[in-house]
Amino acid sequence: MWQHICEQISSSLGARFDCDKPTQLKGDSEQQIYLLENPQYQFFVKLASKGQHQRFESEVLGLEHLRVASAIYIPQVISCGVVAQKSYLVLEYLPFVKPDxxxxxxxxxxxxxxxxxxxxxxxxxxxxxxxxxxxxxxxxxxxxxxxxxxxxxxxxxxxxxxxxxxxxxxxxxxxxxxxxxxxxxxxxxxxxxxxxxxxxxxxxxxxxxxxxxxxxxxxxxxxxxxxxxxxxxxxxxxxxxxxxxxxxxxxxxxxxxxxxxxxxxxxxxxxxxxxxxxxxxxxxxx
Known part of the structure; x- marks a missing residue:
């Protein structure tokens, strides 16, 4: 599964992306969140059941509309799909800081x-x-x-x-x-x-x-x-x-x-x- 996701990220980047071990950030019975990273890149990955793919597709559509409309920063969608009975959504990883x-x-x-x-x-x-x-x-x-x-x-x-x-x-x-x-x-x-x-x-x-x-x-x-x-x-x-x-x-x-x-x-x-x-x-x- 992770090899497939890395291949899709590579295709989106136009450059090879390899990651030895994903780091789980959080999760529950419905969705798990992972960090995929290597020395050059970091990505935020959502995993859910295969049946949740439409929900991820709807999220992508919303992000695309917000990106066009706003000066607010919207994370870039890297890849979205289904593999090994799992749906996934890959976004750029954003290092948040405390606002003033x-x-x-x-x-x-x-x-x-x-x-x-x-x-x-x-x-x-x-x-x-x-x-x-x-x-x-x-x-x-x-x-x-x-x-x-x-x-x-x-x-x-x-x-x-x-x-x-x-x-x-x-x-x-x-x-x-x-x-x-x-x-x-x-x-x-x-x-x-x-x-x-x-x-x-x-x-x-x-x-x-x-x-x-x-x-x-x-x-x-x-x-x-x-x-x-x-x-x-x-x-x-x-x-x-x-x-x-x-x-x-x-x-x-x-x-x-x-x-x-x-x-x-x-x-x-x-x-x-x-x-x-x-x-x-x-x-x-x-």
Whole structure:
């Protein structure tokens, strides 16, 4: 397997790449992470089951779109494929450093510019992709309230119901979210889609994004996610507002957008996320 991956890296580089022993960095039952290196090169390799190949392909597509659109650094895709009943994704290895306040402010400014890049007339994506390990439907739609209520909140509630967790009447919650977002029709911005501290880093003084769940939607969803699992440093938000201040009503919509990610975590991990999801659903009527 590793010989095949090294051969694919060599083909991409146009130069021979050999590695005696991969170093495992981390992993779980779904995915393992390795470092492949020799004196000249270092690469970051994700391994998963053969059935996860489409998820890696979707990640490649998202990275390619972010690379075209943004001043934010996006890791280069080296190779993606299937070998020995394993799917793999090879990316350039990035040595992250600790950022300072100026770096965070610059990242906020760069994200705002990403969100301003060639907005689309509709909400969605050219294919369904993934948020973590969960399928993320992305059928194009003209109305943001309908798109988010049905393809984000409603879809996650249905997946949870099929898993034995019926948190609420799905049709009622979809209707409530449509009502709450009815008058909000934002520009359809290119989104990272899963923006939290674990999916970003800094190389020297340059911000970097990876592990996207891209689609075109309300830019506020990225900002809401950035506040969910440990808010990013304040200079990031100050930098964002330097370029494109958030719209009136963001604080009100934030919890609706965060509900999507809490539902997904409830689906994947259960536990306290189920209780958190229930609380947010109850608060929709507050």
């Amino acid at each position: 306040e100026k770096d965070w402010r610059s990242f906020g400014q760069q994200l705002a510019k990403l969100h301003q890049f060639e907005p689309q007339p509709m909400y969605g994506w050219q294919e369904d992709n993934y948020i973590g390990l969960s399928v993320q439907p992305n059928q194009w739609h003209k109305k943001w309230a309908t798109f988010f209520a049905e393809q984000r909140i409603g879809y996650q509630l249905q997946l949870l119901k099929e898993k034995g967790h019926e948190l609420a009447n799905i049709d009622s919650i979809i209707a409530k979210v449509k009502e709450l977002l009815h008058n909000h029709q934002p520009k359809a911005s290119l989104l990272h889609g899963d923006l939290w501290q674990g999916n970003l880093g800094f190389i020297l003084h340059q911000s970097c994004l990876f592990d996207p769940a891209c689609y075109y939607g309300d830019r506020e969803t990225d900002l809401a996610m950035s506040e969910l699992f440990g808010q990013l440093p304040m200079p990031f938000y100050q930098g964002y507002n330097d370029i494109w201040p958030v719209d009136e009503g963001y604080e009100y919509r934030k919890s609706i957008y965060q509900l999507y990610h809490i539902l997904n975590h409830a689906l994947l991990f259960g536990g306290n996320y189920l209780a958190s999801a229930h609380t947010l659903i109850v608060n929709l009527d507050a």
